[in-house]
Amino acid sequence: MTDGPQVHALVRDDALARGRALLIARLMIAVYLVELLLNFYRPHITANEPTLSIFQKLPGASGSLGRLLSLPPTIFWTVLAGIVAGVAIQGLAMITRPEGRRAVVLTWVTLALLLGPFTLIPLTIVLAYPVQALVCVPGTAFVLLLLHGGQRFARMPLPVLLVAFGWGALVVFGLGRAYSGLAFGTLNGYMGKPSGSLGSQIKNQYRAIDLIILHLSVVNALLVAAGVLLLFVLFRHRVTDAVTGLVLGAAAGLGYNLMESVLFIRIWGSLGTFIGGATGGFEYYVRQTIGLLGGQVAFGAVLGAGLGVAVQARQRRALIGVAAVVAAIGAAAGTETLAAWFSRGAHDHLASGGAFDTLIVSPVLWLLPQAPFILLAAVLLILGRRTRAAAARTAVTTEASGADPAITQAEAPFLTDPALRLWAVVSTWRSYGQPAALALLRLQSAQLDLAAWRWQERDSADEPLAREEGNRLRARVMRLKRNPGTQRVMAP
Incomplete structure (x- = not known):
């Protein structure tokens, strides 16, 4: 799955x-x-x-x-x-x-x-x-x-x-x-x-x-x-x-x-x-x-x-x-x-x-x-x-500035720049192997989905289904961050 x-x-x-x-x-x-x-x-x-x-x-x-x-x-x-x-x-x-x-x-x-x-x-x-x-x-x-x-x-x-x-x-x-x-x-x-x-x-x-x-x-x-x-x-x-x-x-x-x-x-x-x-x-x-x-x-x-x-x-x-x-x-x-x-x-x-x-x-x-x-x-x-590129920068920045963000300030520049995002995945592959790189790619995709929801939220903030979608996407990001492969990449 x-x-x-x-x-x-x-x-x-x-x-x-x-x-x-x-x-x-x-x-x-x-x-x-x-x-x-x-x-x-x-x-x-x-x-x-x-x-x-x-x-x-x-x-x-x-x-x-x-x-x-x-x-x-x-x-x-x-x-x-x-x-x-x-x-x-x-x-x-x-x-x-x-x-x-x-x-x-x-x-x-x-x-x-x-x-x-x-x-x-x-x-x-x-x-x-x-x-x-x-x-x-x-x-x-x-x-x-x-x-x-x-x-x-x-x-x-x-x-x-x-x-x-x-x-x-x-x-x-x-x-x-x-x-x-x-x-x-x-x-x-x-x-x-x-x-x-x-x-x-x-x-x-x-x-x-x-x-x-x-x-x-x-x-x-x-x-x-x-x-x-x-x-x-x-x-x-x-x-x-x-x-x-x-x-x-x-x-x-x-x-x-x-x-x-x-x-x-x-x-x-x-x-x-x-x-x-x-x-x-x-x-x-x-x-x-x-x-x-x-x-x-x-x-x-x-x-x-x-x-x-x-x-x-x-x-x-x-x-x-x-x-x-x-x-x-x-x-x-x-x-x-x-x-x-x-x-x-x-x-x-x-x-x-x-x-x-x-x-x-x-x-x-x-x-x-x-x-x-x-x-x-x-x-x-x-x-x-x-x-969309301009909207991505705004949405990622907004999510990163929250009280309990699923996107950190350090991750924001990579998510808004496709070249940096690709470089991060390739570097992870070379340093930690394919499983870690795929785990990072899944995390980045989930974070971008969350940022996209943040962009869409401007028109449907009061809709219960919109809030439910946002909670699901945020929970998915946090679950991926607990993945051992992802934690290995994110470790200082």
Whole structure:
């Protein structure tokens, strides 16, 4: 067992947090039901068209391609069953008004029933194509660790980032695909049967593709925002600022990027040879190398940072939050449309498919529309880290000046300076060995968690849960100081 805080100790279990979590889930399900109704009442193009377009089998689409482009009926009925069961449990809760542990269990069961079935969509893709998923793991894991380390002070625990990553990979991808699958059929129904000249038919197809891209960009941004806000609510007494939101949003985008990579690697790996254009290898190169810090990761980072600023702001919170969502939508939709436009223009003058095009031209054209948002995310991270560095100095000094401090005056300079902190750990390793160095590292991490709580305390000093969190963190520091390895290092 480690001395680090357990995730369950950080999760809120009060009525307010449960209510907000259920509200977010209900809104997500309400959007799905609206999409379902619009698809149900769409105009039918052919006489034998099924009631819902997701049941329509595409001509010539069979095997792996058919599974990728259609929603399995079993998953659809599981989704509906989960919604019905979730509504029934909420009705039971309204009648019985449970309290304590029973209320917590009913809340989590309801969330699992409402959202869990949608996660079957990405899970079926991973299980069907495990090789494509495995080759995407190393780069994805590296970026996730980079996000964890990039927070500097007041870090969100790695398990929380994993939850955000899972939200993006399972919920955002699953719900986004369910939304857009219905929207695609609805759109085709209202656009009507293709007619007229070939040019007008092609124009209609381009218009449909543009609308679907916009639709997917909107729902993905809203789903990432819902996940970030849900984590803000559920994980208590953590510093909520631009950096917190940035790493959570980026982690959610990274999860979505993993599933999208598997999908596109498989599709173009199967079709690229026959229809030309991208290949599975190119999709891997773009999405799992240069794209790991761009695309959905960068858009999620900008969105999350904006939400973090909105939560921390005293005024115009809604305006800041809406601006962050609009920026993420514009970034995603603009990247898809502008990158294709740039590519068509460039390849009118350059040969496509060669090494220069594959390694340089096409990736640059894909990154070009994203560049402002990647730069914005980097600037927000730098500014947020500087703000945190100043907050760390103040918080550590405040804790060290207390009557019974868990941080002494001698320890304060090391905690506020990352270089000195690293030097202390390395010197301890060389003088006393690895166990003592690890003990010192755990102590420093616990002290920084306490200092981060001290920073957060300015907004929640009267909240009982905040005081409980502070007492737990301080007790953890004192327990680590009694560790034999730590005492050996601290001995005069």
